[in-house]
Every structure is written in structure tokens, then in C-alpha cells.
Amino acid sequence: MSERRLTVLSGPSGVGKSTVVAELRRAHPEVWLSVSVTTRRPRPGEVHGVHYFFVDNEEFDRLIESGELLEWAEFAGNRYGTPREPVLKKLAEGVPTLLEIDLEGARQVRRSMPEALLVFLAPPSWEELEKRLRGRGTEPEEVIARRLEAGRNEMAAEHEFDLSLVNTNVQDVCHRLIALMTDPQGVTTTTNREV
Ligand SMILES: Nc1nc2c(ncn2[C@@H]2O[C@H](COP(=O)(O)OP(=O)(O)O)[C@@H](O)[C@H]2O)c(=O)[nH]1
Numbered sequence: 001m002s003e004r005r006l007t008v009l010s011g012p013s014g015v016g017k018s019t020v021v022a023e024l025r026r027a028h029p030e031v032w033l034s035v036s037v038t039t040r041r042p043r044p045g046e047v048h049g050v051h052y053f054f055v056d057n058e059e060f061d062r063l064i065e066s067g068e069l070l071e072w073a074e075f076a077g078n079r080y081g082t083p084r085e086p087v088l089k090k091l092a093e094g095v096p097t098l099l100e101i102d103l104e105g106a107r108q109v110r111r112s113m114p115e116a117l118l119v120f121l122a123p124p125s126w127e128e129l130e131k132r133l134r135g136r137g138t139e140p141e142e143v144i145a146r147r148l149e150a151g152r153n154e155m156a157a158e159h160e161f162d163l164s165l166v167n168t169n170v171q172d173v174c175h176r177l178i179a180l181m182t183d184p185q186g187v188t189t190t191t192n193r194e195v
């Protein structure tokens with residue numbers, strides 16, 4: 001089993017991570033996407049067990065204390081974590097596995113599974129990021145402001161990742177991502193901006 005099969009996708013809120021992941025799932029059902037646990041409230045259309053496992057603070061505390069999370073972080077006032085067991089099981093089965101998590105989570109995975117491939121999804125520009133986040137229309141302005149603030153921090157950490165993909169076109173990003181996950185040869189360890 002190679003931990004290289006574990007791929008982490010991170011990037012600022014609004015860059016298009018969920019959109020890319022949804023397209024990847026549609027076009028490449030052979031990739032397994034970890035379903036995170038979160039204390040955030042569901043958005044309209046989000047399904048428990050599909051997009052997230054929505055839990056309360058008490059349950060999240062319990063998951064931390066029992067060591068059931070591979071990593072977890074607080075993001076813009078809510079907590080998010082990756083259930084450990086299913087990830088280890090899929091990796092042991094040799095299934096290409098993807099985590100869509102924030103910067104803090106990516107750093108934790110880097111420490112605990114150094115062979116994992118860390119991919120940063122970058123916006124074509126800061127203006128476009130703001131436009132996408134507002135255009136999504138799922139959060140009130142104060143939440144958007146908080147997410148943009150976190151986004152500045154995430155953008156400053158781009159160099160910590162193995163590779164950056166600029167999300168100009170969702171299909172292009174998916175093609176590159178699937179190639180990296182299924183045939184990781186040739187991936188350099190220095191940051192590369194592509195697509
Ligand atoms: N550390 C960590 N971050 C997560 C996890 N699941 C989701 N996130 C991140 O939490 C942040 C907020 O996610 P979400 O509320 O769904 O908003 P969105 O990414 O803007 O659609 C994003 O950066 C996600 O990548 C997780 O299990 N662990």
C-alpha cells in the first residue's frame with residue numbers, strides 16, 4: 001500500500017473545490033472521496049452522509065477524544081474532521097482516495113502521512129475568488145468576509161503544497177487531478193503552478 005494514493009485537495013473558500021470534487025465523482029467513480037464530519041449547518045441541498053456527516057459539538061468532542069479523526073480543524077467558526085477508519089481501509093484496498101480539507105488539515109496530513117500528495121486549488125485571481133464566493137449566494141456577508149480572511153491565509157501557504165492547479169476550467173482541473181491520482185509518476189516535490 002502506498003500512501004501516495006492519498007491525495008489532499010485544499011484551497012480558499014469559493015475557489016471551486018466542491019465543484020471540482022463533484023465533477024470528479026461524476027466522471028471518475030473509481031476515486032473514493034472521504035466524507036467529513038462537521039458542526040456546520042447543512043446548506044440547502046446538502047445531504048447527511050453524502051456531502052458531510054452533520055454532527056453537534058458534543059458528538060464532535062467525542063470523535064476527537066476517541067481518536068476517530070485522522071485530522072480536524074476549526075474553519076470560520078465551525079469544526080471539520082476526517083473520519084480515520086474509512087480512509088485507512090480504502091488506502092489498504094489500494095483505492096485512489098481524496099480528501100477535500102482546509103490548510104490546517106492538509107498540514108496535519110503532511111505530518112502524519114508524508115507520502116500523501118498535497119494539491120492546492122488556486123483561483124485565476126483574487127477578484128475572481130471574491131466573485132465566486134459571493135456568486136454562490138450561500139452565506140451572508142459577514143460569513144463571506146470571514147471566509148475571505150481565511151482565504152488570504154490559505155493563499156499565502158500555496159508554496160507548502162506539492163502542486164498548484166489554477167481553477168480556470170473545471171474539466172481541465174479534473175483531468176489533471178485524475179492523472180495525478182492514478183499515475184503520480186513525474187510529480188515533482190517543488191511547487192508547480194499549472195492548468
Ligand atoms: N481540516 C478539515 N477541513 C475540512 C474538512 N472538510 C471540509 N473542510 C474544509 O472546511 C472549509 C469549509 O468548508 P465548507 O463549509 O463546506 O465551505 P466551502 O468549502 O466554502 O464550500 C473548506 O476549506 C473545506 O475544505 C475536514 O474533514 N477537515
Ligand SMILES: Nc1ncnc2c1ncn2[C@@H]1O[C@H](COP(=O)(O)OP(=O)(O)O)[C@@H](O)[C@H]1O
Nearest residue numbers: 013014015016017018019132136167168169170
Ligand atoms: N472554474 C470555474 N469557473 C467559474 N465558476 C466556478 C468554477 N469553479 C467553481 N465555480 C463557481 O464558484 C462558486 C464556488 O465554488 P465551490 O465549488 O462552492 O467552492 P469551494 O468548495 O472551494 O468553496 C460556485 O458558485 C461555483 O459554481
